[in-house]
Amino acid sequence: MKPLDHLFRPIDIGTMEVRNRIMMAPLSTHWAPDDGHVTQQLIDFYEARAAGGVGLIVCEGASPDCDHPYWKRSLGLWSDDVVPSFRRLADAVHAHGAKLAVQLLHPGPDAHSHLKGLRPIGPSAIRCKTNGQISRELAADEIGRIVALFGEAARRAREAGCDAIHLHAAHAYGLLASFLSPLRNKRADAYGGSMEGRMKLVVDVMASMHERAGRDFPIIVRLSADEIVAGGQDLREVEMLAPLLVAAGASALEVSAGALPELDGRVIPYTGTALGLNSRLAAAIKAVVDVPVIVVGRINTPQIAGDILARGQADMVSMARALLADPAWPLKASRSTTTAFTVSPRRSSRAAITQTS
Numbered sequence: 577m578k579p580l581d582h583l584f585r586p587i588d589i590g591t592m593e594v595r596n597r598i599m600m601a602p603l604s605t606h607w608a609p610d611d612g613h614v615t616q617q618l619i620d621f622y623e624a625r626a627a628g629g630v631g632l633i634v635c636e637g638a639s640p641d642c643d644h645p646y647w648k649r650s651l652g653l654w655s656d657d658v659v660p661s662f663r664r665l666a667d668a669v670h671a672h673g674a675k676l677a678v679q680l681l682h683p684g685p686d687a688h689s690h691l692k693g694l695r696p697i698g699p700s701a702i703r704c705k706t707n708g709q710i711s712r713e714l715a716a717d718e719i720g721r722i723v724a725l726f727g728e729a730a731r732r733a734r735e736a737g738c739d740a741i742h743l744h745a746a747h748a749y750g751l752l753a754s755f756l757s758p759l760r761n762k763r764a765d766a767y768g769g770s771m772e773g774r775m776k777l778v779v780d781v782m783a784s785m786h787e788r789a790g791r792d793f794p795i796i797v798r799l800s801a802d803e804i805v806a807g808g809q810d811l812r813e814v815e816m817l818a819p820l821l822v823a824a825g826a827s828a829l830e831v832s833a834g835a836l837p838e839l840d841g842r843v844i845p846y847t848g849t850a851l852g853l854n855s856r857l858a859a860a861i862k863a864v865v866d867v868p869v870i871v872v873g874r875i876n877t878p879q880i881a882g883d884i885l886a887r888g889q890a891d892m893v894s895m896a897r898a899l900l901a902d903p904a905w906p907l908k909a910s911r912s913t914t915t916a917f918t919v920s921p922r923r924s925s926r927a928a929i930t931q932t933s
């Protein structure tokens with residue numbers, strides 16, 4: 577099999593069957609109104625990528641907490657009122673045979689909550705360099721409310737016809753990653769200290785999502801396999817963490833690296849850094865888990881994408897800017913393989929891929 581052919585093999589993520597191994601990584605457009613619902617502009621944006629042949633679309637970060645939106649004009653899965661708009665998005669993506677996951681991103685300490693007259697919340701009171709504010713340490717008895725918000729958001733995603741949740745827990749950014757990271761989590765209670773303590777919020781959140789949305793609703797967890805900042809999570813720790821997250825119900829792991837804001841040029845790698853720069857980290861995580869591992873970070877040519885899969889470093893590739901630049905990247909890539917496919921323009925909820933050779 578040629579390396580490029582690997583891209584167009586189907587893959588199962590839990591109960592979700594994806595037609596190929598190309599995922600669109602979350603890309604915040606800030607095209608949502610402040611009430612969090614999906615606009616027609618967003619539907620058109622994602623539908624173009626589905627028509628362009630991508631297997632799985634992860635739509636941009638949606639906060640589960642209306643008190644703490646991700647940022648201005650961002651999605652929110654905090655109310656049943658938004659469900660019909662997410663359903664229109666899911667229908668549009670499904671009509672082209674692609675699958676849709678919603679990214680749940682609680683901004684935590686990185687929130688711009690002052691927009692609502694609130695202080696950002698986090699594991700500990702820390703000055704957050706992304707917004708210049710000091711976060712408020714969540715009291716132990718407040719954590720249950722946050723956990724329940726994630727569960728309700730997952731239920732809404734499923735009711736809207738979305739296929740999976742993509743859980744943001746990477747880059748020492750946002751609430752979940754801030755609990756995971758020793759850079760930000762200075763707690764002495766059950767949600768801090770050891771790795772098991774720092775991961776407890778993520779585990780509780782996944783249990784809540786399973787309870788409200790069903791155990792069979794896939795959860796993809798986005799992680800930094802190495803924060804690459806002194807005192808942060810390193811690969812050694814994440815190699816121990818990854819199997820525990822799988823045991824707690826993760827259906828797949830997406831591997832990124834770096835921490836914000838120190839390494840913003842690593843999280844969204846600068847032009848000029850190596851292509852596929854996280855693939856070795858992904859291979860290390862793949863060696864310790866038995867669920868699909870997805871890798872993100874400067875994957876923008878069919879050759880590098882196919883090579884990563886052919887080498888067995890990851891099971892799926894995730895791309896943000898390549899698909900922003902060219903919605904038809906997958907269809908164009910498929911033209912140079914032996915298993916090229918076309919996407920039927922027919923609007924149907926069934927997967928509409930035709931093998932052309």
Ligand SMILES: Cc1cc2nc3c(=O)[nH]c(=O)nc-3n(C[C@H](O)[C@H](O)[C@H](O)COP(=O)(O)O)c2cc1C
Binds near residue numbers: 605637679832845873
């Ligand atoms: C404009 C823009 C918006 C982004 N928004 C999000 C987001 O909402 N959630 C997230 O986890 N990552 C977000 N990212 C990071 C991407 O998902 C991805 O990890 C990063 O861009 C590296 O992939 P790439 O080299 O394929 O672009 C964003 C990146 C860009 C460029």
